Amino acid sequence: MEKRFKVLQVGCGGISNAWIPHVSARDDVQFVGAVDIRLESAQALITKYGFDCPAYTDLATALRESGANLVIDNTIPESHHDVVTAALRAGCDVFGEKPLAGTLDDALDMVRTARETGRSYSVMQNRRYIRNNRSFQKIVQSGTIGQAGFIQSDFFIGAHFGGFRDVMDSPLLLDMAIHTFDQARFVTGSDPVSVYCQEFNPPGSWYQGNAGATAIFEFANGMVYTYSGSWCATGCNTSWECTWRVSGTHGSAVWDGSEAPWYEVPEADNDPASFIWKTGKITPEADWAGHEGHQGCIDEMFAALLEGRKAETDCADNIQSLAMVLAAIESARTGQKVKIDMQEV
Ligand SMILES: NC(=O)c1ccc[n+]([C@@H]2O[C@H](COP(=O)([O-])OP(=O)(O)OC[C@H]3O[C@@H](n4cnc5c(N)ncnc54)[C@H](O)[C@@H]3O)[C@@H](O)[C@H]2O)c1
Numbered sequence: 230m231e232k233r234f235k236v237l238q239v240g241c242g243g244i245s246n247a248w249i250p251h252v253s254a255r256d257d258v259q260f261v262g263a264v265d266i267r268l269e270s271a272q273a274l275i276t277k278y279g280f281d282c283p284a285y286t287d288l289a290t291a292l293r294e295s296g297a298n299l300v301i302d303n304t305i306p307e308s309h310h311d312v313v314t315a316a317l318r319a320g321c322d323v324f325g326e327k328p329l330a331g332t333l334d335d336a337l338d339m340v341r342t343a344r345e346t347g348r349s350y351s352v353m354q355n356r357r358y359i360r361n362n363r364s365f366q367k368i369v370q371s372g373t374i375g376q377a378g379f380i381q382s383d384f385f386i387g388a389h390f391g392g393f394r395d396v397m398d399s400p401l402l403l404d405m406a407i408h409t410f411d412q413a414r415f416v417t418g419s420d421p422v423s424v425y426c427q428e429f430n431p432p433g434s435w436y437q438g439n440a441g442a443t444a445i446f447e448f449a450n451g452m453v454y455t456y457s458g459s460w461c462a463t464g465c466n467t468s469w470e471c472t473w474r475v476s477g478t479h480g481s482a483v484w485d486g487s488e489a490p491w492y493e494v495p496e497a498d499n500d501p502a503s504f505i506w507k508t509g510k511i512t513p514e515a516d517w518a519g520h521e522g523h524q525g526c527i528d529e530m531f532a533a534l535l536e537g538r539k540a541e542t543d544c545a546d547n548i549q550s551l552a553m554v555l556a557a558i559e560s561a562r563t564g565q566k567v568k569i570d571m572q573e574v
Pocket of ligand 1 (some may be wrong): 239240241244245265266267305306312326327328353393404407470
């Protein structure tokens with residue numbers, strides 16, 4: 230029987246394994262082709278997953294011949310613009326890996342192309358779909374700790390990838406901090422207006438580009454968000470999801486990036502004249518029941534297409550997270566505080 234989604238897999242490297250098992254398990258999906266500039270990678274993916282479809286090295290040919298109406302872009306960041314715009318212009322919707330693009334011009338062109346073609350382009354932000362991150366968001370946005378005024382996150386991991394990250398100019402900010410910055414927007418529900426950032430390559434780094442950064446963002450709601458990260462930190466690592474603290478007008482919330490988040494607010498019997506108020510620790514039950522990580526984001530992308538609405542990580546929203554990354558890189562390059570204004574996108 231004819232399937233609703235005819236999927237063309239573009240980019241057949243490591244991360245495609247986080248997508249394909251969940252996508253191919255759907256009743257309404259059929260894989261109609263796999264594309265990679267390395268033919269053997271496309272062929273290996275088809276064999277591994279037992280697909281009955283051709284392997285291509287040329288995207289234009291694949292778009293023309295395969296009958297695809299949905300493209301999954303799992304290529305490297307530098308290829309996202311060309312792959313996504315070609316797919317949108319060929320009439321396909323696109324689900325793609327983060328980061329949306331490598332430059333703001335490319336990202337704006339992708340958002341414009343999605344609008345002009347009437348197709349949708351949704352970006353993978355798997356961190357949003359971690360149950361404990363959803364709980365953390367709920368604590369912050371429910372008003373339990375009052376208005377969030379100060380948020381900070383730390384990311385310290387020593388990752389020996391090899392490959393494209395080792396030779397990128399800004400591997401931490403462009404390839405990793407996009408997750409963290411998107412989390413800051415997700416948790417607080419606010420968008421950034423400026424950043425000052427210092428990017429550097431810590432001593433002992435095995436990366437060619439800058440693997441460390443510290444940034445101070447201001448948000449539209451007046452909140453200040455500070456970020457510190459290193460991708461060459463050996464020992465005492467944080468989780469991949471960072472450690473987080475949000476200070477609000479009525480209390481504070483923390484998340485270590487793995488276990489359940491918790492918050493503290495003043496006990497009812499405090500003497501308002503006391504030096505430091507007594508606070509009680511509360512760990513809410515997690516109540517989000519969807520799939521986690523990539524699977525949760527993929528579910529949302531398909532649901533949005535089927536319901537004719539924009540996905541939570543639609544490119545027109547996700548460009549705000551990318552803008553944080555690119556403005557941080559610009560600030561680090563110029564030594565200046567940089568304004569972020571994506572309201573018109
Ligand atoms: N969401 C996450 O947690 C997460 C984790 C890892 C990687 N990623 C992202 O996934 C993407 C891919 O990363 P990876 O680790 O799979 O890289 P990879 O190098 O393992 O795979 C990329 C593949 O794309 C192919 N490719 C490159 N340019 C192409 C083009 N123009 N057309 C067709 N094929 C092309 C390469 O030959 C390679 O096989 C990146 O954007 C990365 O940031 C996301």
